[in-house]
Amino acid sequence: LACPTEANDFKNGSITRTSKPRFEGGYQDDETALYMIPNDGDGGVIYGTYPAIKIKDGDHFKALAGCVYDYEDCDVIIQLNYINDDGDMVLLDEWDEEYDGDYTEVNVDLSELAGDKVQLVLLVHNNGDSEDDKVFWMVPRISR
Numbered sequence: 001l002a003c004p005t006e007a008n009d010f011k012n013g014s015i016t017r018t019s020k021p022r023f024e025g026g027y028q029d030d031e032t033a034l035y036m037i038p039n040d041g042d043g044g045v046i047y048g049t050y051p052a053i054k055i056k057d058g059d060h061f062k063a064l065a066g067c068v069y070d071y072e073d074c075d076v077i078i079q080l081n082y083i084n085d086d087g088d089m090v091l092l093d094e095w096d097e098e099y100d101g102d103y104t105e106v107n108v109d110l111s112e113l114a115g116d117k118v119q120l121v122l123l124v125h126n127n128g129d130s131e132d133d134k135v136f137w138m139v140p141r142i143s144r
Contacts, residue, residue, distance in 0.1 A: 010132075074132045
């Protein structure tokens, strides 16, 4: 997919950026966030791959993630993965997200990858269909 896509696409998937994300529960922030919608159908997924970066001891990947406000049928699995030297995608952690008024504070210690050059991957699974599966990743970053 092009990044960003032009509109919400619950059939083919889409990704957009906003400076005014609105979380489930109604809270609106003023930090930058990515909105991701996986494609429809069983096994629907969307992911974004970052450029390769050399991980240092003590690095953490941090973000807030959850369903976007007013998308009440949102039900997804979100993942943080990385691509290793062999080109394989490796799971670091995953979280179940549904529209329940709460969101996930992502904080993954990357120290096990210290010295490796990897590509981090944000991934969203649709849990069977993509109806209302609009997810935010707010300020995804590596903290050193």
